[in-house]
């Protein structure tokens with residue numbers, strides 16, 4: 557099964573996606589997601605200029621060898637651009653191998669460990685009544701676990717809050733990146749957040765009871781001692797996880813957080829290799845691995861992270877906002893049903909335009925996503941549909957403290 561041609565497809569059906577298509581000489585096609593939100597064209601150029609010329613004529617069956625060839629062969633290791641490019645190739649080769657085998661990808665990863673992947677949806681509201689409406693709307697749609705994000709009193713925009721009630725808005729419920737010439741700048745008040753958030757969880761538990769799994773994302777904004785304090789304050793509300801409490805560039809920072817709170821911790825959506833998790837997993841400083849297939853070097857590399865995590869009873873919590881394309885989500889679902897240490901899968905539904913381009917075969921039912929049953933990962937990219945949505949430069953927001961200091965977004 558020799559690789560014949562490699563194409564880098566850039567389309568923007570509501571937001572930008574970079575997709576790799578690998579064609580074999582015998583006429584099969586495999587897909588990989590190479591989307592890096594806000595820096596898309598860097599990965600597209602990396603693939604077009606530096607990876608595509610290396611792949612022509614290679615045996616598409618040699619997945620591990622190709623992974624090592626691209627990772628070690630570049631000499632310059634790791635980083636989000638490199639690892640998104642490696643991930644796209646790796647995912648496309650898994651898609652091809654599964655198609656040749658005539659099996660859905662999860663069968664090649666060991667077969668089913670469960671019927672489907674439990675997902676969490678994004679409930680949010682600027683105010684408590686709006687948040688409650690959003691929670692109810694999600695429960696009506698069948699969600700069985702919810703991420704809770706709210707506004708802060710007196711602040712106009714806060715991370716993670718949809719622009720209009722009940723998740724019907726055009727912001728955060730599906731895409732925080734904005735097609736503006738410069739990134740939108742937001743403001744952030746950590747002390748206000750730390751005071752306000754426990755009152756929100758208290759109200760949500762009082763209204764919706766103790767059973768519903770609730771999650772929250774602090775989006776890298778706290779110092780270790782602030783994170784420890786928030787984790788403690790939230791313990792009475794039994795969170796499924798508290799996400800990205802610190803930037804975690806310094807993995808050791810989590811030791812301090814862990815010493816003070818039993819609130820489960822999830823980290824890693826911005827990580828890109830197993831090395832970023834080495835201390836966190838070995839010292840059992842986290843409970844969930846957040847990396848997606850798309851940014852952590854593909855199915856091969858994420859499987860390796862999950863197997864390492866399993867030794868320490870750390871589970872998967874794969875990143876699944878809309879900047880992971882349907883290709884990346886499909887790959888995540890095949891891994892998710894196969895691995896033993898599945899935790900939960902994030903799910904922000906893509907727009908109808910996005911689904912019209914990628915034609916994914918996964919299905920949402922009863923609060924869970926199941927991968928499709930046809931051979932491969934279950935993506936059928938529609939070039940004609942994609943051509944209707946040309947690339948549009950877009951940026952994620954930049955965040956500043958109230959005094960203007962640039963902070964983590």
Ligand SMILES: O=C(O)[C@@H](O)[C@H](O)[C@H](O)CO
Nearest residue numbers: 732773825876877879902
């Ligand atoms: O946990 C999440 O889904 C978020 O942190 C998003 O990845 C972020 O807003 C960028 O889209």
Ligand SMILES: [Mg+2]
Nearest residue numbers: 773799800825
């Ligand atoms: Mg997050």
